[in-house]
Amino acid sequence: MRRFLVRRFGQAIVQLLLVGSIVFFLARLIPGDPARAALGDAATEEQVALTRAAMHLDEPFLGQFLGFWARLFQGDLGTSMISGRAVMQDLPSRIGNSLELVLLALAVSLVVGIVLGRIAATRADKPADHALVAGSIFGISLPVFVVGTLLLLVFAVLFPILPPRRFTSPWEDPVAHLQILILPVVTLAAASCAVITRMTRAAMLETLNADYVRTARAKGLAEKRVIRRHALRTAMLPVVSMTTVELTTLIGSTVLVETIFGWPGMSSLLMNAVGQRDYPVIQAVVLAAATIVILVNLVGDLAVRVLDPRAEDN
Amino acid sequence: MTTGTTTGTETGTTPSDTILAVERLSVDFQIAGEWTPAVKDVSFSVAKGEVVALVGESGSGKSVSSMSVLGLLGPNARRRGSIRFGGTELLGLDEEALRAIRGRRIAMIFQEPMTALNPVYTIGEQIVEAIQCHEPVPAAEARARTLELLKKVGIPEPERRMHSYPHQLSGGQRQRAMIAMAVSGSPEVIIADEPTTALDVTVQAEILELLRRLREDLGSAVVIITHDMGVVADLADRVVVMREGQVVEEAPVTRLFSDPRHEYTRKLLSAVPRQQPGEEPEADAGDAGGSTTLRVADLEVEYPGRLGRKGFKAVHGVSVTIEKGKVLGLVGESGSGKSTIGRAIVGLVRASAGSIEICGQDVTSLKPKELRGLRRKYSMVFQDPGSSLNPRLSIGDSIAAPMIVNRYADRRAVQQRVLDLLDQVELPTGWADRFPHELSGGQRQRVGIARALALDPELLIADEPTSALDVSVQATVLRLFQDLQDRLGFSCLFISHDLGVVELLSHDVAVLQHGRLVESGPARDVLRDPRTDYTRRLIAAAPVPDPVEQAERRRLWREMAG
Secondary structure, three states: OOOHHHHHHHHHHHHOOOOOOOHHHHHOOOOOOOOHHHOOOOOOOHHHHHHHHHHHOOOOOOHHHHHHHHHHHHOOOOOOOOOOHHHHHHHHHHHHHHHHHHHHHHHHHHHHHHHHHHHHHOOOOHHHHHHHHHHHHHHOOOOOHHHHHHHHHHHHHHHHOOOOOOOOOOOHHHHHHHHHHHHHHHHHHHHHHHHHHHHHHHHHHHHHOOOHHHHHHHHOOOOOHHHHHHHHHHHHHHHHHHHHHHHHHHHHHHHHHHHHHOOOOHHHHHHHHHOOOOOHHHHHHHHHHHHHHHHHHHHHHHHHHHHHHHHHOO | OEEEEEEEOOOOOOOOOOEEEEEEEEEEEEEEEEEEEEEEEEEEEOOOOEEEEEEEOOOOOOOHHHHOOOOOOOEEEEEEEEEEEEOOOOOOOHHHHHHHOOHHHHHEEEOOOHHOOOOOOOHHHHHHHHHHOOOOHHHHHHHHHHHHHHOOOOOOHHHOOOOHHHHHHOOOHHHHHHHHHHHHHOOOOEEEEEOOOOOHHHHHHHHHHHHHHHHHHOEEEEEEEEEOOOHHHHOOOOOEEOOOEEEEEEEEEEHHHHOOOHHHHHHHHOOOOOOOOOOOOOOOOOOOOOOEEEEEEEEEEEEOOOOOOOEEEEEEEEEEEOOOEEEEEEEOOOOOOOHHHHHHHHHHOOOEEEEEEEEEEEEOOOHHHHHHHHHHOOOOOHHHHHHOOOOOOOHHHHHHHHHHHOOOOHHHHHHHHHHHHHHHOOHHHHHHOOHHOOOOOOHHHHHHHHHHHOOOEEEEEEEEEOOOHHHHHHHHHHHHHHHHHHOOOOEEEEEOHHHHHHHHHEEEEEEEOOOOEEEEEEHHHHOOOOOOHHHHHHHHHOOOOOHHHHHHHHHHHHHHHH
């Protein structure tokens, strides 16, 4: 296990270094002068020179690279070219808001998906199973923006149970926060919930036919226990591996969901920055998103490792 | 009425002895909406403390009958008839009452302990669970009893092994753990479904001995399901022979072997590969020219380890030769390196040292281009004909493939040769367009042999070619193989774990253990008068289909095991 931890953490660190370097080079791959590109044609030479200095573009290349990393380690992600504020001032709360959506959506889809998957598998080829399979196809096929818009239309416009309102942080007003949280989380969770339902169903159909489930029955265990402890527990292994992939998808979809519901997360920061060619902000958001994905994969691998004793010896 | 009603029954039990009575049991499976019978009107009974063997080939219904007892067949099965256990009718018993019997009063041991044990729990947890589901004992006591059970079934270091996961144990230890779980409730009946089929013969001997001992200790009756007549002779008191879902004969074990009354029983017994005195493979079969087809010298094969880790050496300095027209049997347990040697000879794994000469040319030093010409001189027959034939190619195309790859002849000549080959392996020539899934296991292996013979090889490597087949099918494939070898005179390396098969076919035998050659020589000498302890143990462990001779073998085995 220790050997695995060392190797896996080492991998994660290498990945982070690579992502950082790629982000650094991307900004410098823009044809021409990034400062000029950012400021537009109307800017004067003086303004460009000032911006170049602010972006450390006047330093030698190696110096730029090392400086980039040195500042990164100090938590300095640069300064927005538009607002003039340090990126680190806005980024953490934006990431926090996005992660809140993503993690809640994941939790909802795991709980609902596993429960529904179990129901479908234990009633295979019965009406409940058919309904769930059909429903999950629906959930997977509907794009996030369609689900989001439909939910808004139904619950905010036709039946204004959850009317759209200004973003309130949970510290200000927990109830109001909860109210505005529901629709985006449901939108985000819909597709991954369907995916996890199908995964759980497929994995359980396999484990329900496994020899060790027959052994568990032959022991005299109650059917409920056979299903929970033997069929479902073992079926969780592929579901957990799949969940890491699903989480990455969720991080992608949250860009759309945040836009639909006016959620002040990473994506609106990113959209604005792209529109305004605010390179330091773009860099910071890309770096943050990539870091999250790398960490999620790390956690997923560790979880599989803990859940599956066989993984240890391979 | 509690005794069996089949014709030819000699149960010798009185109703009061009977613990389990199966009467006119029929089982149907619903497949694609239709009820297909799997077991038809089967009756047999088991007395207290008795060992009853259910024998038959695949599809005979022996497993289905035994699984019916505890209602483990799944929702698409329909059972009719009667299964009485003590005074209780098990058919139609409600789930709650059935659960009280499962594991506690009737326990099961399954065939493949790797898949029959849950991979994510330790064996200790799984046995504790079995104890606690019938008795509300505290966890500490359940663990203490588990430890006792593991000691009883002879698992080494039981304190440590209790915390092992199934994949961390050897096959024999896993089956011991499975047995420990089965006897945790001191059951009155133990149903063992092919309990030793997945194990090496030496391990099988130990497990059968353990079952016998437990039966004596617990006084449990044992129903053993097997296809192996040797296992029957070793363990059973009474035998029920099944075929196509029906009981064809039932008899005490000595009577069954000495005087089998049903034609099918006789056929089954004669199909077991055994050397009959005076029909050994002739020493001068094939060309007496004496040229050497295969000369393997000091062969070593090492599987590389991952990134800086130490590799695994599967073969340590093995030397064997096969003269023209001779068959060399390569025997050993799983992990002995016998398959690796075969794979090294045909070039599927690389030899890390030593030389392999085929028809005088060292294949380990040849350039790929030079090797190409030599390749048509040797070929391989694989173990599992189900997976070694491409399911998308017709069998004709599969047989033609080596000829096309080696530009053997033009299309028409190849087509003609395919028909010839089908004829040689006794398949209808009209079958060239059929696909592997349309064939039975034995027929597929005939195709595998035809493909291997397509280029008229000098040397054939056969890696356990019949071990996936039923015994009666095996007998016909072996006979075919013998005929072809006589007629075509190719040399053959015949890899097998079955000493009976090897003795039947081979002129010479080489015995492997842990990648090393233990003993080699003419088959008769090695198998009748082995020089090393290992070979002696291997032979003593292989059960023979004759209760009298087997009892003697068992005595010998116990002496050697100490």
